[in-house]
Amino acid sequence: MDEADGRGGLAEMEGIRVRFAPSPTGPLHIGGARTALFNWLLARRYNGTMILRSEDTDLERSSLESEKNIMEDLKWLGMDWDEGVDVGGSYGPYRQTERLELYQKYTQRLLEEGRAYYCFCSGEELEAERKRQLSRGETPRYSGKCYHLSPAEQERLRAEGYKPAIRFRVPTGQQVPVLDEVRGRVEFESDGIGDFVIVKSDGNPTYNYACVIDDHHMEITHVIRGEEHLSNTPSQVMLYEALGWTPPAFAHTSLILAEDRSKMSKRKGDTSVKQYRDKGYLPEAVVNFLALLGWSPEGEEEIFLPQELVAQFSLDRVSRSPAVFNIDKLRWLNGHYIKNSPLDRITKLAVPYLVQAGYLGEDLTPEEWEWVTLVVAAVREYLTCLAEITDHVDIFFNDEIEFEEEGLQEVLRQEQVPRVVAALRKALAGLPELTPATAKKMLGDIRKDLQLGGKKVYMPLRIALTGSNHGPELHELIAILGRERVEYRLGRTLGLAGVEG
RNA sequence: GGCCCUAUAGUCAAGUGGUUAAGACACCGCCCUUUCAAGGCGGUAACGGGGGUUCAAAUCCCCCUAGGGUCACCA
Numbered sequence: 001m002d003e004a005d006g007r008g009g010l011a012e013m014e015g016i017r018v019r020f021a022p023s024p025t026g027p028l029h030i031g032g033a034r035t036a037l038f039n040w041l042l043a044r045r046y047n048g049t050m051i052l053r054s055e056d057t058d059l060e061r062s063s064l065e066s067e068k069n070i071m072e073d074l075k076w077l078g079m080d081w082d083e084g085v086d087v088g089g090s091y092g093p094y095r096q097t098e099r100l101e102l103y104q105k106y107t108q109r110l111l112e113e114g115r116a117y118y119c120f121c122s123g124e125e126l127e128a129e130r131k132r133q134l135s136r137g138e139t140p141r142y143s144g145k146c147y148h149l150s151p152a153e154q155e156r157l158r159a160e161g162y163k164p165a166i167r168f169r170v171p172t173g174q175q176v177p178v179l180d181e182v183r184g185r186v187e188f189e190s191d192g193i194g195d196f197v198i199v200k201s202d203g204n205p206t207y208n209y210a211c212v213i214d215d216h217h218m219e220i221t222h223v224i225r226g227e228e229h230l231s232n233t234p235s236q237v238m239l240y241e242a243l244g245w246t247p248p249a250f251a252h253t254s255l256i257l258a259e260d261r262s263k264m265s266k267r268k269g270d271t272s273v274k275q276y277r278d279k280g281y282l283p284e285a286v287v288n289f290l291a292l293l294g295w296s297p298e299g300e301e302e303i304f305l306p307q308e309l310v311a312q313f314s315l316d317r318v319s320r321s322p323a324v325f326n327i328d329k330l331r332w333l334n335g336h337y338i339k340n341s342p343l344d345r346i347t348k349l350a351v352p353y354l355v356q357a358g359y360l361g362e363d364l365t366p367e368e369w370e371w372v373t374l375v376v377a378a379v380r381e382y383l384t385c386l387a388e389i390t391d392h393v394d395i396f397f398n399d400e401i402e403f404e405e406e407g408l409q410e411v412l413r414q415e416q417v418p419r420v421v422a423a424l425r426k427a428l429a430g431l432p433e434l435t436p437a438t439a440k441k442m443l444g445d446i447r448k449d450l451q452l453g454g455k456k457v458y459m460p461l462r463i464a465l466t467g468s469n470h471g472p473e474l475h476e477l478i479a480i481l482g483r484e485r486v487e488y489r490l491g492r493t494l495g496l497a498g499v500e501g
Numbered sequence: 502g503g504c505c506c507u508a509u510a511g512u513c514a515a516g517u518g519g520u521u522a523a524g525a526c527a528c529c530g531c532c533c534u535u536u537c538a539a540g541g542c543g544g545u546a547a548c549g550g551g552g553g554u555u556c557a558a559a560u561c562c563c564c565c566u567a568g569g570g571u572c573a574c575c576a
Binding site: 021023057058119121123126127134137139141186189193196197200202206207208226230231255257259261262263292293294298302319321323324325329330331333339379381382453454456457458468469471472 | 505527576
């Protein structure tokens with residue numbers, strides 16, 4: 001590792017303290033989930049501490065409900081945290097609105113040292129100034145005029161009822177370095193940054209301010225967050241300097257983009273973790289996918305369970321370039337996990353979709369569970385997400401078979417069909433127990449007895465039983481339907497095709 | 502517009518001066534198979550452009566272009 005690069009060696013990664021600090025203003029975004037994941041993976045990898053902090057200083061938009069939803073989604077994805085709003089910890093409280101006294105203490109100090117000042121400008125005033133600067137092609141930036149307000153003038157404005165905000169006085173002519181674990185050293189000029197607000201007129205700190213004080217007090221060693229914060233970082237670094245603190249290591253991950261390479265937005269598909277959860281994506285698939293979006297493993301393997309990610313994750317393999325959210329790959333991964341997870345688990349997760357679609361009632365008997373497990377086993381290889389199961393199960397529920405296409409009835413009129421059907425009826429009647437396995441053997445025996453090719457046996461039966469020339473394994477289908485429904489369907493479709501049953 | 506980040510196939514992405522430029526998704530073909538799917542095998546497909554540096558550049562430097570971020574009393 002290169003020290004000049006700001007990168008830490010393995011030993012100094014031990015016991016790191018990282019945090020995921022969402023603002024509880026809505027559902028957990030897919031990008032937020034990845035940020036959380038990278039923090040979590042790093043914490044777990046190096047025996048560190050994961051902290052969940054709620055950045056709820058936007059009183060207008062924050063809600064406890066969003067906070068709860070975010071925690072639920074994080075847990076669903078399999079992440080946990082050692083300190084946070086719900087579990088507490090010795091660096092709490094973990095909600096910024098509950099830490100106001102702490103911020104005030106430092107605000108006082110900054111004010112006294114002349115590094116911050118009251119600003120009485122109104123929103124309209126500021127907006128007008130901004131527009132003026134923009135129209136002249138200048139960088140919109142606060143002029144700093146309130147810095148020059150005399151105590152008397154300040155008193156007068158206060159008396160008139162103006163509630164001031166507090167701004168940080170940005171030093172002029174400074175080079176502000178940001179030491180970033182994924183981007184190396186990035187330099188900004190302080191002159192490009194206007195005096196920014198650190199305390200709003202309602203007394204709440206702004207993000208840039210609270211974040212610095214909390215990260216310092218919570219002894220955060222690595223700040224891992226999205227690239228949209230890179231431009232904020234010099235402001236924070238100046239605050240660290242003004243307060244006499246050493247900044248943590250930063251790691252800014254690239255953004256996740258929509259298919260058209262623009263920023264991911266609700267208009268362009270699903271952006272919240274909840275939406276994927278509701279569609280029946282498995283948490284390990286989402287985690288695997290997110291990890292691969294912006295991080296790459298050393299080998300050629302692409303399938304990683306969370307624990308395997310923990311064992312391998314490192315900041316130096318995090319990508320710098322923005323990544324398009326490639327839903328096809330997520331689908332593929334999810335399909336992989338659906339096919340390879342224990343059948344009972346998949347069944348349990350799939351049943352609610354069948355209930356919702358009206359295929360099943362609310363409470364299933366043990367026999368019904370056994371039966372629906374066979375159904376899930378028969379169709380899960382078609383699924384890319386669990387919600388799709390309803391597209392594949394109609395053949396197991398609806399006995400009023402219709403022919404899917406014109407030519408299918410022709411197959412039922414082939415000369416061997418009556419013999420095949422008769423053989424099936426006979427075999428079925430003589431079968432002690434009907435299971436996918438016994439059905440498979442039974443069908444094989446019929447083939448042998450009749451000396452017919454597979455296509456001559458299976459195809460007509462498939463069409464007679466489903467009205468379609470493709471679908472799940474025939475022996476599974478027969479076991480799922482059972483004797484009576486097989487008989488009913490044979491009678492119906494052969495009749496429709498005008499074949500003697 | 503200023504500042505900042507980024508630039509390898511359609512997408513994710515390996516690659517850190519000398520490689521036949523990995524791998525994965527998607528796509529196409531073949532095999533397997535009673536069908537579809539799954540699976541196996543194989544294929545199409547990439548270093549944004551221009552200048553340097555060097556015996557040698559995807560790799561280092563500069564310019565351009567493109568995309569993204571940010572410039573809030575939102576985080």
